[in-house]
Amino acid sequence: MLKILQGAGQALVEPLRAVLDRGFSPALNPLNHLGALTIYFCWIVLVSGIWLFIFFKTSVSGAYESVEYLTHDQWYLGGVMRSLHRYASDAAIITLALHMIREFVYDRHRGNRWFSWVTGVPLLWLIIPLGITGYWLVWDQLAWYVALTSAELLDWLPIFSESMARNFLSSDVLSDRFFTLMAFLHLIGLPLFLVFGIWLHVLRINGPRINPPRALMAGSLLAMLALSLIYPALSQGEVDMTQVPESLGLDWYYLLVYPLLKAWSPGWVWGLLTGVSLLLCMVPWMPPQGGRSVAIVDLDNCNGCERCADDCPFGAITMLQRSDGKAYESEAVVDPSLCLSCGLCVGSCPTATPFRRHTALSPGIDMPDLTASVLRERLLEAAEKLQGDRRVIVFSCQEGPGTKKAGSKLNDSETGTVDVICAAQVPPSFIDFILSRDLADAVAVAGCAGGNCQYRFGADWTEQRIARERDPRLRKRVDTDRVALAWLEPWSKSGKPSAMVSALRESLPPADAADTLPERSAGPANRWKIPVTAVAYALFAVVVGCLSIWPRFQLIDEGQAMVSVSISHAGQRIGECRMLSQEELNKLPPNMRKLDDCPRERLPVRVLLSSDGNPLYEAVMQPSGIWNDGESSIYRRLPLAAGTQRLFIGMTDSNRNEGFDYSLEQDVELAPGQHLVVNFDGARQEFVFRQE
Ligand code: HEM
Ligand code: SF4
Ligand code: SF4
Secondary structure, three states: OHHHHHHHHHHHHHHHHHHHHHHHOHHHOHHHOHHHHHHHHHHHHHHHHHHHHHHOOOOHHHHHHHHHHHHHHOHHHHHHHHHHHHHHHHHHHHHHHHHHHHHHHOOOOOHHHHHHHHHHHHHHHHHHHHHHHHHHHHOEHHHHHHHHHHHHHHHHOOOOOOOOHHHHOOOOOOOHHHHHHHHHHHHHHHHHHHHHHHHHHOOOOOOOOOOOOHHHHHHHHHHHHHHHHHOOOOOOOEOOOOEOOOEEEOOHHHHOOOOHHHHOOHHHHHHHHHHHHHHHHHHHHOOOOOOOOOOEEOOOOOOOOOHHHHHOOOOOEEEEEOOOOOOOOEEEEEOOOOOOOOOHHHHHOOOOOOOOOOOOOOOOEEOOOOOHHHHHHHHHHHHHOOOOOOOEEEEEEOOOOOOOOOHHHHOOOOEEEEEEOOHHHOOHHHHHHHHHOOOOOEEEEEEEOOOOOOOOOHHHHHHHHHOOOOOOOOOOOOOHHHEEEEEEOOOOHHHOHHHHHHHHHHHOOOHHHHHHOOOOOOOOOOOOHHHHHHHHHHHHHHHHHHHOOOOEEEOOOOOEEEEEEEEEEOOOEOOOOEEOOHHHHHHOOHHHOOOEEOOOOEOOEEEEEEEOOEEEEEEEEOOOOOOOOOOEEEEEEEEEEOEEEEEEEEEEOOOOOOOOOEEEEEEEEEOOOEEEEEEEEOOOOEEEEEOO
């Protein structure tokens, strides 16, 4: 099932990658920098957030006003910063979602990669609440809805004895301390955890790419700036707790699950969120990845040069003090729990050279499933079958969708393929060996399409070694015009292995003209560059802008009002108090003498709300506290048709079976959108319908 999902995902992502490659070039393709882009958008959020905080007033009365000042009076800076803050947060969720999808569809979450995947899941639980607390701070109508709904969600958890949602029903209950708490969570608490989480997330990755290329940074910032100027982020009206907006512009990136609370209970929403998170955590083992043998170090051939440790993309190799008494300072040690069996270390080991005549080809580090020695044998076998003066040997990566099993399509009298785990498993000395021994006239190394290497650095290391920029370098005597590097896209015609081999063969000069090799042309200018990048940035900005406010969420239906029942009341004690006798009192220490002895536990409180005789809400709430001796807290929000209603509320706090201990029945006139709160006044021991 997961394999089908991954296949379908690749079928969707690959054409998009191919299109973006045309415009951005593989090195700048945003799909190859999604994790880094998420971090970059978080930087924009941080910088713009600092500006907003300078002017923000952390009080009930000041919050909305200060944000309005920034948006309108200081639109040229504060307004732009506010919009950037919102849109960069939204953009971070898009890149984050795509980052997850990409790692999943390319199977980069299983095996020893489970750590990055599993530590990614809590990042979702940090970044989403970070956005949600941001929406609270604006204190507009959306903020009120978010505060109320978040509190309803939190109330379901057995954390607070009192209902939190009751604090958001009237402005006289809400305190400034709430804003201080929110500001702390939004500005300090959650961001600190997020930074720690990201650090942990990339801990096992060697040289994680945490910064996107500069051109991509500039382009993304410009796109967000343009969106901020064209479509500035605005508040949605000052909070008036006596009125409920019929609909709200919801930021679907952060508030996606909130509308579910209209139809589901908070318990179901928590169930969904926990279920999805647990499922995500289990995905790396569904099914467990069949183990490939990890890299093995042969100390007899390791000279401690450290190249393998530098090149391993997953930090699986550490250089430790020499343990075999040889004159070298250190030796390579592989941690099997980190090794992904990619073979890049073999390509980097200077001892993996096929030129050895008298000793076996046994490098300092090798892959047991496809040793360097087997690679040489296969290469010699393939070369032996070749004829003509345009013979090509292709090293074909077994991970790339474009190169996997390419041999069956390519092999003929002039072409021989040798399968490798990753393009960078091929040490440059193998290419030298083929050309200097005249085993073929040209060599091609084919791997995953640019920037999308299954093992992160396979294409980069290969390019740099062949270009003689990274050790082990291709020897100078090798004519690089006879070497082709091909990062193939299975979706494009020119990206097919056969097209690449034909192009390489075409560019080869006749054997007798070896000294006058023609210069390779740089290829036609890329006419897609500007249109593709412009459309991509514009589309990205449109998607960010639209879903941050649209489609609108219908809070209540047309012509409806809203009623909130909010009661905190202690039920009666479960039994009568008993007066202690003088004898009993004498037995007690003086400081504990009390005339009566009352049972601690209280009875549950029962409530019924009805309209024109039809029950709307009925609940029995248990007392709070571990001894069941606290108040029962009742809260419920429900829509109600506007118009004149005969509302009845009754409450029982004793163990009577019929009737109510307290009740109120009254005709109320409800206008559409009006919010009526049903309270129990503890001092007067009576119900109140608050409509003001
Ligand atoms: C705030 C959110 C996140 C940020 C900023 C982030 C950032 C990053 C970065 C910078 C890398 C290194 C990329 C590289 O150098 O190749 C990475 C790798 C990875 N991330 Fe995330 N990530 C986030 C969330 C997630 C989530 C939610 C998941 C999945 C549940 C995830 C799965 C992975 C995996 C599997 C890798 C390893 C890829 C590999 O080994 O090639 N990430 N992430
Ligand atoms: S096979 Fe790959 S992951 Fe394993 S040690 Fe070598 S380079 Fe590192
Ligand atoms: S690259 Fe080879 S020789 Fe150098 S430390 Fe690694 S295993 Fe040893």
